[in-house]
Amino acid sequence: MKECKQIENLLPLYLDDSLSGADQKAVEEHLTSCSDCAQTLAQLRKTHSMTADLSDVEPPAWFKQKIMAGVREQAEKKTLFHKLFYPPKIKIPVQIFATICIAVLTVYIYRAGEDQMKKVVTSSIESPVMEAQKKQQPQRELQSKADSVMPTEEAVKSADKMALPKSAAPERDWASAPSAAKDANEQITTAAAPPADRSANDQVGSSRKAESIMAAEKMDATKSAPAAKPAATDEVVHRDGSVKAAKSVMMPESRLKKKKQNDVLNAAMKGGQAPKAQDMIKQNRVVLKVADLDDGIIEVEKLLVKYGAKNISRQTAQSKTTLTVRLEKQKMKEFTAQLKTVGQIQYQDALDGHQEEEITFVIDIVSP
């Protein structure tokens, strides 16, 4: 017969007949003679009945809905994950490939952009002028027709309209200029065209200069408040070609230069490129007429190398090549003198008066 201690260990499983046959029999035999173990078994039975009799708790209201809300939220997260990465064998390599492509493309665009920016910087000198010129061309045609038909009195009225609103405006307040003044500005843009006109046109001379001065005079009419009336009167007179020439001769040289710069700036302002216009003032332009364009370019480039020019960029048009270069100011005069051996300098801006040690300037090489 087993000891009570051993039997007590078997009693908990004796409750639900979970003991092996031998243990079951040993317990039954022991219980017949041991009252303590029988009492322990009774206590165990009571405990067992108490635990088995425990009431079930009921789920709270909307428990299923609450659980399902959580489950649905989880399912949506899973769906998003699946959309992005499922099936992983296909999507992950595709995503890696796409990322690499984007990275390569970004680097390529960035590098290409650098080159294009250089081109843009050189071409931006002409672009507003060209744009203004394009606008001007149809107007010029209309104006020439109108001039032939329009009586002089009407011209006087239109000039008055241009001048009157400006009487209260400050001298340099171009942005607040009324529409009449804008019309005048559009006419003035012909003065901004000279560099482009010169390259395209062989007939560069006193008549062109006279035209630019005339336009500058018109600009004065729109800007200068006290001198508005007299300037407007000048405008009327300028309609006549012969008078224009006379006026141009009477203009002092220093004033001519100032007007020219203002005209260029004004043209740029009309193109909405004010910062570029400021650059244009600083840049200088030389128009070189050569017999053979290719030979001329080679000769000029040799000279540029000889004088240690920097940042040389070239832009070729039909019968014209534009070189934008940067040169030390000291070498400028000597270089210009050498340039005359290559071809005929038809037009040259004042290259002095700059504070910088190096000057950026544009050489237009044209051939007949």
Added chain:
Amino acid sequence: MFWVSNIPEGRKAAVGDEDLQYVMLCQKGDVEAFTVLVERHQKKMLNIAYRMTGDYDEACDVTQEAFIAAYKSIKSFKAEAKFSTWLYRIVINCSKNRLKQLQGKSRHESILIDDSGEEKIGGTNHPLPSHEDNPGATMERREREAHVQKCVNSLDHEYREVLVLRDIQGFSYEEISDMLSVPDGTVKSRLSRARSALKDCLKKVMGDL
């Protein structure tokens, strides 16, 4: 109906689980099929969690957490056991994790005894159903159940889980063995100690059995 599932055909026939068709729908991405499974098992899950944690509110949270965890990993269910067994294993594990968290924070009190001597389980008024018309008998029953729950809560987790599953929820040794992933003999030895410990605790709490 044509099913696409990771549960082998042979396994389906062998188990004969009523939940299996809904499980397979869930595995195909049908969320609404899970509603049926929730409806079928929510009460059992809640009661296991309640007896494990001893707190009604905690039990509700644990049950919800267990269902969400089950849905997340439902694709890994291979029908090696009944779905309910798999589900109850999850709720047991969630309950044990929650108990560890609560013990770690030292803010879990299984039974609060107020000044009047009336005991409340987990400090919450859980909706225990009333079986008797007599209020005195109901009160006595509630008190007795509170004593039992207090003693259950005093057991170690490994003894508590076998006692809850076998004596309170009435699962077979085989099912418990599957749920806890322990051998049959281990379940029996743990249960034996759990019953003895519970008897000793009740004797201490109630005076005499």
